[in-house]
């Protein structure tokens with residue numbers, strides 16, 4: 001079953017439409033990144049999923065339960081929506097997490113040092129949160145969200161305000177959580193970084209989901225060869241090549257690169273370059289938003 005699902009969700013503030021007919025789904029173990037320019041509705045969508053805002057139309061389901069109708073729908077949800085998350089400033093990080101654990105019914109004592117360690121907060125765990133930097137509070141927010149081992153994690157710009165190590169830490173953590181089977185929905189402006197591990201990127205523009213880009217995770221290669229058209233036809237005919245297309249004066253293909261190279265040389269093509277190809281999500285996004 002899908003862990004999170006939006007069905008025809010629209011949201012208006014007064015007469016102003018902010019989201020229109022958004023459908024999306026996130027499966028367990030999947031990372032779904034929401035991208036879009038400022039004001040495109042990312043935060044609104046995330047607030048809707050967490051039950052903090054109500055849809056004008058449509059519904060949001062968590063593990064099959066309607067977030068806005070079922071009082072138990074959110075029991076498997078972890079979320080960080082407001083940045084930085086609200087904590088008691090006169091309590092330490094550890095004490096704040098103890099409170100969260102109590103409220104969430106987490107009885108396992110060892111879970112608190114475990115999440116503090118996972119977010120590299122042990123060194124400041126016994127300092128008052130009032131003295132935390134923005135990045136430390138941001139990480140404490142994430143620690144609190146994962147404390148009860150949620151099956152669905154929803155995060156609004158989880159890396160904003162973090163230093164480069166913090167950004168890497170959070171992306172690494174989300175990747176691990178997905179391996180553990182958690183469904184992750186996050187909004188982000190950091191397309192290059194999430195494209196390394198997200199399974200899908202939803203591009204929002206003017207309140208609509210313009211496109212979903214599935215990142216296959218399959219190895220792709222970029223080939224420069226002469227004559228190009230002939231090389232493309234040869235690759236398309238090879239059983240070891242899953243897909244091949246022209247892109248910017250080169251061929252991008254998925255499949256067995258050694259078999260492709262052998263076939264090209266055998267047929268007398270001049271191979272000028274062959275190397276790994278990374279899908280340039282940022283350029284793709286910029287094009288998509290420009291034409292929207």
Ligand SMILES: Nc1ncnc2c1ncn2[C@@H]1O[C@H](COP(=O)(O)OP(=O)(O)OP(=O)(O)O)[C@@H](O)[C@H]1O
Nearest residue numbers: 013016018036037038039040041042043044045187
């Ligand atoms: N409570 C509200 N009342 C009225 N309009 C709102 C409200 N919340 C958001 N909006 C409007 O909805 C639109 C989408 O805002 P939202 O914060 O969801 O965008 P975003 O994609 O998260 O932007 P950013 O990248 O800047 O965080 C904006 O035009 C915003 O002004």
